[in-house]
Amino acid sequence: MRCRDAAHVLERYALLLELAGESPFKARAYSAAADALAALDRSLDDALDSGALSQIRGIGEGIVATLDELRRTGTIAHLAELEGQVPPGVVRLTELRGVGAKKARQLWLDCGITSIEQLEQACREHRIAACKGFSAKSEAALLDAIAFWRSTRGQLQRHKAWRLYDELRATLLDGGARDIVAAGQLRRGCETIDLLTLVAITESNTVALPEDFAPAGTRRYSSITRDVPIEILLATPDEAGTALFVATGDDEFLAAATGGSALPPLPDEADVFAHLHLPDIPAELREGTAIVERARRGEIPRLIAREDMRGMIHVHTTWSDGKNTLDEMVLAARELGFEYIVICDHSQSAAYAGGLTIDRVHQQRAEIDALASRVSGIAILHGIESDILADGSLDYPDDVLAEFDVVVASVHSHFALPRAEQTARILRALANPFTTILGHPTGRLLLRRDGYDVDIEAIIAEAARTGTVIEFNVNPYRLDLDWRYHRRACSEGVRFAIDPDAHSTDGIRELFDGISVARRGELTPTDVVNTMSLEQFRAFVAAQRERKQNLQVSA
DNA sequence: GCCGTTTTCGGCCCGACTGTTTTCAGTCG
Incomplete structure (x- = not known):
């Protein structure tokens, strides 16, 4: 386990401590420790064994013992206990703007709310205003927060999408894929991702997929059970270029670039552009039809690169x-x-x-x-x-x-x-x-x-x-x-x-x-x-x- | 739970903002 992963566990532990009504200062101590831990680019084993952790301000005996338990058993017993105590829907309440641990706990214990859906219903029926510390105004604010929360569901910021990509990549490489390439919105540089698209290159045209993936077309698999919908396309090495090209551009771009004709299987994207008699168009610009015209006129600028x-x-x-x-x-x-x-x-x-x-x-x-x-x-x-x-x-x-x-x-x-x-x-x-x-x-x-x-x-x-x-x-x-x-x-x-x-x-x-x-x-x-x-x-x-x-x- | 002592307890980032209260609590950056 990396220190960064342990930091995520401590962060969740801190939140659950507060939701369970334990000392907010204890929760803050765990949260601060999580922050410090997240900065360490090394394994938890190494950080513990070298004694580096106890040197860090904010990490003392108690938290070192908790981390030791985490690395030995893969979990924290007290955290597991709290997970059993606090309904998962109450934890989710803190995802709402303006709802922290205290309010979530109050909504849970005083108003009997254990999910965002219940909260929405209760606000509409004006049952929240009747609870101590809430009014009609807070009901309106909560409904606003729920609407915003809903509008952002199924989307991820880029770094979170990359984290998900990294997890899948490791799984698919274990499952027999030769290589995994990010396509779609992630490759196009979209600032938030509502569909994660991967191309899995495999010699045999098969790969062991995680259980939540179901067939969704020819050699195409999808999952909607994670934070964002995911699709995986399989391709053999000799058609990888075509697959990546098709998985990257948006529909308008693809229609304009291909004129609606099917592409032959080609190993490299450069071959696809050559086949289409088009100059190479950077992945980030492959949206809409206008860019194809600009490319034909030689108007693609030399974009900034790392x-x-x-x-x-x-x-x-x-x-x-x-x-x-x-x-x-x-x-x-x-x-x-x-x-x-x-x-x-x-x-x-x-x-x-x-x-x-x-x-x-x-x-x-x-x-x-x-x-x-x-x-x-x-x-x-x-x-x-x-x-x-x-x-x-x-x-x-x-x-x-x-x-x-x-x-x-x-x-x-x-x-x-x-x-x-x-x-x-x-x-x-x-x-x-x-x-x-x-x-x-x-x-x-x-x-x-x-x-x-x-x-x-x-x-x-x-x-x-x-x-x-x-x-x-x-x-x-x-x-x-x-x-x-x-x-x-x-x-x-x-x-x-x-x-x-x-x-x-x-x-x-x-x-x-x-x-x-x-x-x-x-x-x-x-x-x-x-x-x-x-x-x-x-x-x-x-x-x-x-x-x-x-x-x-x-x- | 951590820290730093006025050394084993008492305080813990701080100011703006909002909303529910008449003096404050919770959230956010």
């Missing part, structure tokens, strides 16, 4: 709310071949995230300088993710801001401002001479909450006027700014930074997956500042500051 990325920008460490240390994050970026990394921990107003006071900013700089002198092969820049305060100002005085190599300015509070006020606030931050990059411009969390209400056109225009970079934050919950705005912004002269907003070394690796989504937006290497060399990037930031200062003077 090899183009030279700078890793916007990374958190244990100095604020990151799970891995500065050293670990730097070494992980170097291992992936990055030439420079820009550390951007939270600023002082982000107290919940351990934001840096001015003193700690200076301490962190000293540590970065010390590390830079020890580590070769990667440059370390000192940036900050500065909160944009309610009035649009940044979170430090100018003399402190001026010391950073890069300032990512982001909204983390006051999400509910009216549109005009929210927009004005962000425009003010864009005009700030020290704002290098506008972080996650809408604050959306995919399948969790919408972004704050802002005028994106106005933000793009002001970014263009001031020369401020807009972030494409590729944290799999964010993927913000939405790729649908990318071309328009670029046509106005805006540049993007493709940033992982990584809070762990795993998050750093997710950067590459996010590039798939950037390709949907047709970002090219010249649109993206991370493709610059270190010297180019430093010169870019210096020129940007000068330009912005001049704009301020003339204003």
Whole structure:
């Protein structure tokens, strides 16, 4: 068992402890331990036997004993007991927005609710308002939350879809497949996945499938029993190219590309494009009919690719709310071949995230300088993710801001401002001479909450006027700014930074997956500042500051 | 359950927001 898997178990244990009415502090201790554990990229056996776990703050004797039980028996007896005690539907109640462990427990014990369906029924019949602590208003809020929950069911963020893919891949390879390839929405770079499509390449045209898969056509199998519907297509190696092509594009694209004729079995996708007399169309663009026409006219741009990325920008460490240390994050970026990394921990107003006071900013700089002198092969820049305060100002005085190599300015509070006020606030931050990059411009969390209400056109225009970079934050919950705005912004002269907003070394690796989504937006290497060399990037930031200062003077 | 002592108990990230209450509790980031 990997530490990451053990972390998931502890997280669930923490939730059940709270639902069962045990000390919320105990639950929090388990939850914090889960966080710490998730950052360890090693096996649980190794972490326990080396004594590394007991060294970690927040993991003491009790939790080490629990983890030892988990690795010996594959489970935690007390957790199993709680699973028997708390109905599974009550655990699911916490998936609703605005329902935490306390409210779920209250709904269960005071109102007798043990599933989301029962809760919905009870709200409609106004039986919840009769319970202590609830009113007609809370019934309406709960119904809203249930509607939102329902609208996001059967969909996954990309990292969760990849996790499911990894599980299936291992099973299918064990079951005799020669190779497994992700196709469909995942390969096209869709930001959320409502159908997971895999091609299983097998010599014999058969593979041992998990029990929940049933036939759904010629050599096609599907399952609807997991978090998202899944389909698996079987193909022999000599027809793998055709199978992958068919499993990747959407229906409109396939009809336009093939003209409705059946494709011969071909081993490689390149053979399929040659057969169709079409240039290679990147998987991320294979939707709709227009792209086929563009391809025929030779209008497919050279899209950004992972090899183009030279700078890793916007990374958190244990100095604020990151799970891995500065050293670990730097070494992980170097291992992936990055030439420079820009550390951007939270600023002082982000107290919940351990934001840096001015003193700690200076301490962190000293540590970065010390590390830079020890580590070769990667440059370390000192940036900050500065909160944009309610009035649009940044979170430090100018003399402190001026010391950073890069300032990512982001909204983390006051999400509910009216549109005009929210927009004005962000425009003010864009005009700030020290704002290098506008972080996650809408604050959306995919399948969790919408972004704050802002005028994106106005933000793009002001970014263009001031020369401020807009972030494409590729944290799999964010993927913000939405790729649908990318071309328009670029046509106005805006540049993007493709940033992982990584809070762990795993998050750093997710950067590459996010590039798939950037390709949907047709970002090219010249649109993206991370493709610059270190010297180019430093010169870019210096020129940007000068330009912005001049704009301020003339204003 | 963890931590750090004022060293074996008492407090535990903090501010905004919302909704139910008249002074606070729960949720969220």
